[in-house]
Amino acid sequence: MPTIDRFLEIRRDPHSGELLARGGDPGAHSVLQRVGFVSVARLHETYHRVPTGLSDRDEKRLATGAVARLRARGYHVDCDADFDTDARPAIYPTLGSSVAHLAERIREATTTDEVAEALTGLTAAHDGILAMVADVLAATADFYDGLDEPADPYIARRLRHLTDEHLRTIRTDLADTRNALADRHTAHPGRSACAEEVLSTERERSAVCACPPPPRTAPVPPPPVAAGLRR
Template sequence: MALAHRILTIRRDPHSGEVLARGGDPEAHSLLERSGFVPVVRRHETYHRLPTGLDQDEEIRLATRAVARLQTVGYDLDTDPVFATERREPHYLSLGDQVRHLAVRIREAESTEEVADALTELTATHDGILAALTKVLHTAADFLQDLGHPADPHTAARLRHLADERLHVLASDLRHVRNDLADRQAVHPHRAPCPQEVAGDEREKSASCPCPAPARIPTTPSAPAAAPPAPAGRRR
């Protein structure tokens, strides 16, 4: 990531009066959003702002908390003096990072069993990630249903549709992949350790291990042998 992406500004805009955060990389954007900021995506830029309707004390509190969190993980900040703080906040592994670690497990897997184990965290019927996400969507829909805005029931219905139709299809397909891998009990041909030998059922007598030969470790060249003495000439 470029050094420029480790620099952010958090200032009150003199024209709109909004507290705006600009700059940073995706990790910084996640920290801003977890600190209460709202992403704004424009055609030529993306920035973050605090929610509308906050009083000034709450704006200062949220912006100062964002500064503390960003400084903890090493970002350089240019802020209004009222947002500056020497405080640091502990940085914990987010739920998203924990889920993303499944990709690391799959990337390092050598067998179908290892990948099936990782996918099980997504597809487990009772406490898998997709089952939990379905529950979150339904619970959010219940909250919105009678919140009072005319569009809320429609939004609630949309969330239930996503949970029951779209997410259900995703979960069903992933379970099929997971179960297929669990049944195959196979080692990935390009990730298994090389046995350094020819397969026992190989018919060709000239077959050899297909893996490239290990790189030779360079040795220090020995000193050249001394040249033989020149033959002595005749004496006159």
């Protein structure tokens, strides 16, 4: 049975007429954002709305695209009849999937060298992921410098502050971590790969492998019986 997080609703609010999407898990929220919805965080829920200033035709196109893409990923979507569609667009890897791949490599790593290699994709000085994030923030700050609302220069300065202070700290700390791991050349004691082979010095040849048995834990004693329950 699908969990409740696999269900969404995309409808016009009967009171305000606003086109809203409610429900779903973080994966569904990412689909909505990629289609063009804007997330709204409230005290008891997070929902999504269409951007302001769209025509009814553009809102319908946006909502129909969201229904199609969510259903293509296995979500159950209830929607107004105007947004219903049988289209199921192809699913392509996102830019973030490369970072998820690095995380999976680190979770499966058994040596410090393997983790150092994975972290290099993040910390490489010229073309690492964090260097590219800094470039994106700088480009966005430059874009805000050319806009004409009073808050735009402050937003540009805030983006540059994030790049020069917070992101620089993350890049520096991760690069130091990567370099320290690259110098260690050791296996993780809790992640040794099991070859399922018996050592040549093993006298009991019926043994399955040479791995030490898992640690035994003492059984937890039952809680004491309350005095009032004894007979």
